[in-house]
Amino acid sequence: MATLFRATAPHNPATVECSAKWWKEHIELHPEMIGHHALVQKVIEDPLAIYQSASHPNRNVFYRPSELPPPFNRGYIRVIVEYERGWRGAVRGRVITAFLVDRPAQAERMLWPT
Numbered sequence: 001m002a003t004l005f006r007a008t009a010p011h012n013p014a015t016v017e018c019s020a021k022w023w024k025e026h027i028e029l030h031p032e033m034i035g036h037h038a039l040v041q042k043v044i045e046d047p048l049a050i051y052q053s054a055s056h057p058n059r060n061v062f063y064r065p066s067e068l069p070p071p072f073n074r075g076y077i078r079v080i081v082e083y084e085r086g087w088r089g090a091v092r093g094r095v096i097t098a099f100l101v102d103r104p105a106q107a108e109r110m111l112w113p114t
Contacts, residue, residue: 007041008044009060009062009093010047011060011112012083016093017092018040027040030097030098032099039067042064043079047064048063048076049063049112051105060080060093061081062080063076076101076103077098078098080098081095082094
């Protein structure tokens, strides 16, 4: 599987990856995200805030104000990253999904900035 991009979040030294195949099959289901993988990478590397997922303890939710072109230039880009311990105990992250939202979810707990 070819890696589309790698990123590092400000709160966690683990590398976050997104494969080209995953991007095409899962992220581009959201039409506003088509062709914007560099922006998703930016959300991970330079977020406004990072939250703990309310439903998945191994997932973090990244938010950054939308920089998408009109009509998607409103609200926030929400990127969900799942972290897992791999071979030899190394932690790695992978992008689960990314899409546009009006605001962060209220049930999530803020992790960063603290």
